[in-house]
Amino acid sequence: MINKIKTASEAVAPIQDGAVIMVGGFMATGTPEILIDALVEKGVKQLTVICNDAGVPGRGVGKLLTKGQIKTLIASHVGLNPEVAQRMNTENEEDKLTCILVPQGTLAERIRAAGAGLGGFLTPTGVGTIVAEGKQVIHAEGRDYLLELPLKADFAFIRGSVTDEFGNTVYHEATRNFNPMMATAADHVIVGTCSIVRVGEIDPNQVVTPGIFVDTIVGGEMPWQI
Amino acid sequence: MINKIKTASEAVAPIQDGAVIMVGGFMATGTPEILIDALVEKGVKQLTVICNDAGVPGRGVGKLLTKGQIKTLIASHVGLNPEVAQRMNTENEEDKLTCILVPQGTLAERIRAAGAGLGGFLTPTGVGTIVAEGKQVIHAEGRDYLLELPLKADFAFIRGSVTDEFGNTVYHEATRNFNPMMATAADHVIVGTCSIVRVGEIDPNQVVTPGIFVDTIVGGEMPWQI
């Protein structure tokens, strides 16, 4: 079996300036902090980050934001991290953050669509709002829908609770959120996990993310990082 | 808590002639045979059945077919049940079966879309084939896709391995197949399950079908019915 286990700095080594990275987590619950920390240390810039939210200062993608590593943030909610507004409104063009807001259900579904080989989907969410701007409206079976397109990434940072050496992963409680979809929608998937076990130790009925989606496994993720 | 537990005949009592019924299972593995048996006994006719396949004679939806209760079958594969061809080609108009074939991935996704409130989705499957007939072709990001529409039903027959009294359900091994999507896409969902347990006995991390989707629970489903 191919050995997928690496250190966090080895895992993020292939990531270059300008990369598109999906980061699991919801207000940093379910975000692999060890991978974020390694990326902060590596110092790559001009990143496009796709994440439900902007975390909070000092946690999750908030750390990348503080370091000025994010050029574009695609998220559903950024209100709990005041740095987002500051960086969106900065007069220093080089530091300026572009923030693209996507309804949470649409964000989850666009990521799923990319992973599942769908060319898009029709959602009633956002019809008649500014979210509809520039999008095709399709009338089907008596109702208007927006055509939303798939969303892919170069890398995905996934946060597992238990991962076997093949990459099969389960998520504990509310840490699951965006992680399972993101694991399917990036060219290169890195799992930061709390516990690495041998192949066969996870009941096949309980696996949430199949190991075939996982390229790299990093152990040592903690239940909480400050 | 509302009591959802009924006998099989009580469970199928609301089903009338002409109903649209989704039936979980893949070649009858994962089909709730006790519910099929109750429907055979009830004798309703002119049903539209949505199922991956036609089962085999004497198992799964094959039993309904033998009794002439199905008017229209929506499935991806019917080749392993020779009765399908016989009934499609019968000269007796009243007994004639209409069979609508849908690619398996498209069938699963159409059912999911109905349950998830999507107006449809774009799939590359079927482009350039007779499956595309009558469907809108949408060009997105450099590729042609078929617009496929959601598929709903009046009733869903779901086969659980373990179900708690609220309806939370897990599926063993290959019995899962279409059951989880169908549980979301019908007005009235009936689970035939092998084992009914108390609320709280299933680990919340392992539930596959949330109990909110389940209207009726019928115990006594067996690992195999002959």
Next chain:
Amino acid sequence: MADIKEIIAARVAKELKDGDVVNLGIGLPTMVANFIPEGIDITFQSENGFLGLGPAPAKGEEDIDLVNAGAQYVTVKPGACFFDSAASFGIIRGGHVDATILGSLEVDEHGNLANWIVPGKMVPGMGGAMDLVVGAKKVIIAMQHTNKGKHKILKECTLPYTAVGVVDLIITEMGVMEITSSGVVLKELHPDYTLEQIKEATGCELTVHSDLKPML
């Protein structure tokens, strides 16, 4: 006089029926859970990925993997289940949530809702609100009737929409209002206010229901 927020939350709770699946927004709506009558069994959904949301944990008993969509520690009740965000919004958009209760900056007489952005000022993002109000069977707006005297219930929203034509019911400290095809209908008036006061506090025409009741 009881706390205004408690008055609103208590009244909202009466809209919920045994067996309902309900999503509560952040802030005031969260308080609705405290007013569910005995014998009424509600399943609360948390859009970050579970059903069966319970009360806040006791101090020192927080589970760090278990927070609600507002990033607060919570508990789950027996019969809960966890799932991913795509499944969560499948439940929401698919019409499997009986009622969503949320606050708003503005609501108008067409049932349009504006609660996610104040251009040039506040850009928090819509989170799950756009999906919730489009998908839930019943949309209940629970909010203070005015913003320090400024109208929030209007003829036309002035802020960008969250969604159009989705609001079913508005519950404030002054009354209970239904959005109908002929505008906003006042069904209950709180005894602390007069008809004149609520009309003055409302930025659109308020039709008084022929069987107007006191809001209790």
Next chain:
Amino acid sequence: MADIKEIIAARVAKELKDGDVVNLGIGLPTMVANFIPEGIDITFQSENGFLGLGPAPAKGEEDIDLVNAGAQYVTVKPGACFFDSAASFGIIRGGHVDATILGSLEVDEHGNLANWIVPGKMVPGMGGAMDLVVGAKKVIIAMQHTNKGKHKILKECTLPYTAVGVVDLIITEMGVMEITSSGVVLKELHPDYTLEQIKEATGCELTVHSDLKPML
């Protein structure tokens, strides 16, 4: 001479690389699993809902909840996982299957495939085949070169398509052929056959690769 089906299956197995995810069709393709060399780790997908498909169980050790897409009893290997049909076809359509191996009634020089229906005669349905050939990174057709002498590799399919322009490789008992933008290229010829024989058994032009090798 070895069994024709075994010759084909053994040659197909050589196309697979360590770590590949592979879906095997019913019939001949299923035999490919018997020819995977030591040290090559393949994860087999079963489209009815799992990864990590293993060999058939011993008589009497069948698990009734564990069958493949052909309704035969199977086993799973350590590291397997189960999922639903939507997830299964997400894996397939999403390009996460490295190779799909299936038989066919007809293939043509444009890479078009026809293997699911013979109008007026056989209407078994497409099952998962249409999704598999559109989604898998590599589509390998493993079949006997002709149907009792009747051409199966054609200029144009005569039967309704399963999909258009999807076939990468055709492996028969006579040779290994690649579908390119300039038609069907013969890359390997089985030593039991002459160039003339394979050309005669093929219903379209067969370009012989400049570095033609024996099929072993």
